[in-house]
Amino acid sequence: xxxxxxxxxxxxxxxxxxxxxxxxPLLSSGFxxxxxxxxxxxxxxxxxxxxxxxxxxxxxxxVFLNGKAVDDLHQSIIEDGCVLSLSGALPxxxxxxxxxxxxxxxxxxxxxxxxxxxxxxxxxxxxLRVKLFNLTGPxxxxxxxxxxxxxxxxxxxxxxxxxxxxxxxxxxxxxxxGRESTxxxxxxxxxxxxxxxxxxxxSMD
Amino acid sequence: MDKILRIHMGPDKDPVCTETPLGDYAGxxxxxxxxxxxxxxxxxxxxxxxxxxxxxxxxxxxxxxxAAMSGRISVGCKSPLTGGIKEANAGGQGSxxxxxxxxxxxxIEGKPKKDVLYKVVIDRNGARIIEDNSLRMxxxxxxxxxxxxxxxTATACISIGPAGEMKLAxxxxxxxxxxxxxxxxxxxxxxxxxxxxxxxxxxxxxxxGMKMREPKDPEKFRAANKKFVEGLKSHPVTGQAxxxxxxxxxxxxxxxxxxxxxxxxxxxxxxxxxxISGETExxxxxxRGGKATHGxxxxxxxxxxxxxxxxxxxYLSKQPEYxxxxxxxxxxxxxxxxxxxxxxRLDDDFGLDTIEMGATIAVAMEAGIAEFGDAQAAxxxxxxxxxxxxxxxxxxxxxxxxxxxxxxxxxxxxxGQAxxxxDPRAVQGIGVTYATSPMxxxxxxxxxxxxxxxxxxxxxxxxxxxxQVELSRNLQIATAAVDSTGMCLxxxxxxxxxxxxxxxxxDMINSFYGMNLTADGVAELGKTxxxxxxxxxxxxxxxxxxxxxxxxxxxxxxxxxxxxFQVTDEELDEVFNW
Ligand code: SF4
Numbered sequence: 001x002x003x004x005x006x007x008x009x010x011x012x013x014x015x016x017x018x019x020x021x022x023x024x025p026l027l028s029s030g031f032x033x034x035x036x037x038x039x040x041x042x043x044x045x046x047x048x049x050x051x052x053x054x055x056x057x058x059x060x061x062x063v064f065l066n067g068k069a070v071d072d073l074h075q076s077i078i079e080d081g082c083v084l085s086l087s088g089a090l091p092x093x094x095x096x097x098x099x100x101x102x103x104x105x106x107x108x109x110x111x112x113x114x115x116x117x118x119x120x121x122x123x124x125x126x127x128l129r130v131k132l133f134n135l136t137g138p139x140x141x142x143x144x145x146x147x148x149x150x151x152x153x154x155x156x157x158x159x160x161x162x163x164x165x166x167x168x169x170x171x172x173x174x175x176x177x178g179r180e181s182t183x184x185x186x187x188x189x190x191x192x193x194x195x196x197x198x199x200x201x202x203s204m205d
Numbered sequence: 206m207d208k209i210l211r212i213h214m215g216p217d218k219d220p221v222c223t224e225t226p227l228g229d230y231a232g233x234x235x236x237x238x239x240x241x242x243x244x245x246x247x248x249x250x251x252x253x254x255x256x257x258x259x260x261x262x263x264x265x266x267x268x269x270x271x272a273a274m275s276g277r278i279s280v281g282c283k284s285p286l287t288g289g290i291k292e293a294n295a296g297g298q299g300s301x302x303x304x305x306x307x308x309x310x311x312x313i314e315g316k317p318k319k320d321v322l323y324k325v326v327i328d329r330n331g332a333r334i335i336e337d338n339s340l341r342m343x344x345x346x347x348x349x350x351x352x353x354x355x356x357x358t359a360t361a362c363i364s365i366g367p368a369g370e371m372k373l374a375x376x377x378x379x380x381x382x383x384x385x386x387x388x389x390x391x392x393x394x395x396x397x398x399x400x401x402x403x404x405x406x407x408x409x410x411x412x413x414g415m416k417m418r419e420p421k422d423p424e425k426f427r428a429a430n431k432k433f434v435e436g437l438k439s440h441p442v443t444g445q446a447x448x449x450x451x452x453x454x455x456x457x458x459x460x461x462x463x464x465x466x467x468x469x470x471x472x473x474x475x476x477x478x479x480x481i482s483g484e485t486e487x488x489x490x491x492x493r494g495g496k497a498t499h500g501x502x503x504x505x506x507x508x509x510x511x512x513x514x515x516x517x518x519x520y521l522s523k524q525p526e527y528x529x530x531x532x533x534x535x536x537x538x539x540x541x542x543x544x545x546x547x548x549x550r551l552d553d554d555f556g557l558d559t560i561e562m563g564a565t566i567a568v569a570m571e572a573g574i575a576e577f578g579d580a581q582a583a584x585x586x587x588x589x590x591x592x593x594x595x596x597x598x599x600x601x602x603x604x605x606x607x608x609x610x611x612x613x614x615x616x617x618x619x620x621g622q623a624x625x626x627x628d629p630r631a632v633q634g635i636g637v638t639y640a641t642s643p644m645x646x647x648x649x650x651x652x653x654x655x656x657x658x659x660x661x662x663x664x665x666x667x668x669x670x671x672x673q674v675e676l677s678r679n680l681q682i683a684t685a686a687v688d689s690t691g692m693c694l695x696x697x698x699x700x701x702x703x704x705x706x707x708x709x710x711x712d713m714i715n716s717f718y719g720m721n722l723t724a725d726g727v728a729e730l731g732k733t734x735x736x737x738x739x740x741x742x743x744x745x746x747x748x749x750x751x752x753x754x755x756x757x758x759x760x761x762x763x764x765x766x767x768x769x770f771q772v773t774d775e776e777l778d779e780v781f782n783w
């Protein structure tokens with residue numbers, strides 16, 4: 001379920017490397033992305049988001065699709081309206097049980113995702129809700145921020161409030177609905193009751 | 206660590222301390238030591254609060270050495286909560302200090318003839334026991350403050366709060382941490398009530414002038430320790446996730462899985478869980494000038510703990526762990542981290558098990574004593590326990606008693622002990638462990654995920670329910686073994702994935718003691734410990750009927766996945782057929 005287009009603001013920000021972390025809290029509470037659905041989780045991450053296979057292998061240890069633990073990223077197909085949650089490695093017996101294809105995967109058989117790979121009609125546009133927990137925020141979060149995430153304006157407002165100092169130093173460029181703007185223009189935006197499509201790019205400085 | 210301190214409290218004579226050689230207990234540490242002594246010396250049918258029960262406190266095999274992660278301390282007795290054998294362990298400085306003082310165990314036995322409170326002081330000159338009624342009903346925080354003023358060279362305290370003095374079944378034994386806060390607790394099973402029944406309020410430890418314990422082969426020991434530390438630091442769980450977020454990193458994930466017990470196990474998801482997640486907790490701690498990464502004892506390289514400050518930047522508690530945040534948070538419908546940290550502080554001060562108290566308050570909420578989600582009401586209920594009011598004493602006796610008193614059917618306990626933070630309907634394998642552990646429902650039996658490396662029980666098919674039974678068995682064996690080394694169980698992750706890290710651990714034990722322990726030998730140790738615990742419970746009257754989850758897990762479906770517990774009684778009875 002994508003956020004309503006009528007009230008959508010498109011924001012493109014370039015920020016200094018230190019300021020990217022300001023946006024990580026948005027990633028763990030969940031956001032929408034627009035992608036081509038009908039492909040595997042693996043292909044989504046690699047082909048559409050540009051996250052290389054090694055990064056996926058090392059940093060994404062625990063995966064949920066619609067609240068069910070996934071073991072095989074190649075065999076699990078993303079459909080329109082799915083909820084995808086990604087996490088790093090977790091402690092505890094249960095942390096080990098939820099690890100993809102872990103030795104203790106049998107412990108949570110009742111809530112395991114059944115592979116749904118079948119002949120598909122091919123990729124088609126759709127959207128999904130994504131949550132990036134714990135260390136996946138810093139490790140793969142920037143890929144999602146570059147791709148563009150959709151959130152509620154109030155959530156972004158909270159980020160601007162809690163990270164005011166870091167962002168006032170770290171903001172390099174602003175585009176609002178395709179037009180160049182400034183930090184002043186950004187502050188003047190009324191974000192309440194609006195949906196935001198947010199793109200964040202880290203500058204090289 | 207070549208002696209045992211026996212403290213005989215009476216009633217035949219005044220309390221007296223004697224030191225004895227290790228004898229048959231040589232080579233044992235941690236849980237192996239406590240369970241062997243209890244199994245051998247305590248009559249299984251005795252009253253847990255009577256003179257025949259014993260409280261055994263034992264450092265791990267490598268405590269007091271320079272080995273990383275070696276500071277867990279085990280506390281054992283016949284449990285007033287379960288009626289069976291109990292080993293509860295904790296971090297803090299107590300284990301390292303006690304081991305450096307040369308004690309492989311303290312055994313407190315008998316019962317004082319008078320209603321008198323004692324403190325035990327142990328330093329390089331030996332142990333002495335002193336009557337001190339001025340400590341009566343003191344909270345752990347004030348107590349250690351007073352002790353520090355009186356004994357300025359004290360390096361650790363092992364103590365009970367008012368709950369222990371009242372002999373409540375949820376009472377803990379507190380151990381001071383590196384900042385001398387009484388924030389580490391041997392929490393489960395009411396071990397604090399047994400210490401209270403012995404009339405011992407506090408054991409003051411001072412290892413000033415004592416040296417680090419020396420290994421038999423220092424060079425090999427150093428090399429093995431270095432390898433062990435490298436293994437821990439390079440693993441993503443022990444090197445990254447735990448230091449960054451602590452155990453509470455689990456909240457978001459367990460919730461996402463629909464396995465997060467919410468409002469007394471009614472749902473598997475808590476809507477506001479991100480407000481109390483490890484990510485939010487770490488961010489709050491750092492912002493307020495606390496610490497998101499902190500060790501509970503010196504020599505911990507993982508540092509899963511932290512320091513939680515209140516809104517004004519003053520110390521409130523150590524970082525509440527996942528189990529605590531769940532028990533007082535989602536399980537009670539509470540999404541306020543400050544309130545949860547306050548409940549943690551009160552539990553630590555009164556000397557109460559956070560898991561048992563969270564489960565108990567949720568049962569009380571279901572009974573209508575308070576509303577789910579009412580944080581202030583939960584704080585008031587814990588204060589009732591601290592004051593020892595009639596309601597407080599009921600709550601302090603745990604979830605099972607509270608459920609009975611208020612006529613609640615959904616009471617999440619096994620062998621009288623409350624279930625921890627994973628719903629066994631969603632994670633059925635852990636339900637097997639909850640049901641069959643000799644300790645009662647116990648999550649730490651599942652923390653040692655070393656079983657596949659130990660190779661105990663051979664190869665299993667983890668996807669069959671038989672496989673779940675076998676995995677649970679192997680995990681329990683492996684946990685008993687790790688508990689006996691006195692290592693923090695969080696080492697298990699590096700050990701699971703990295704065989705060379707497991708070998709480094711065995712090499713450390715071998716080079717320290719001049720032994721030739723193998724992986725098989727470690728597994729054998731685990732089996733021996735479990736057997737002696739099962740045997741004690743059988744002699745105390747436990748049968749297979751006690752190895753069951755409460756009925757509601759089989760009957761009530763757990764949303765959102767709408768699952769029930771499917772493992773049969775017959776399969777549960779197979780767990781200990783090895
Ligand atoms: S990892 Fe955590 S529980 Fe283990 S010793 Fe370190 S601080 Fe204590």
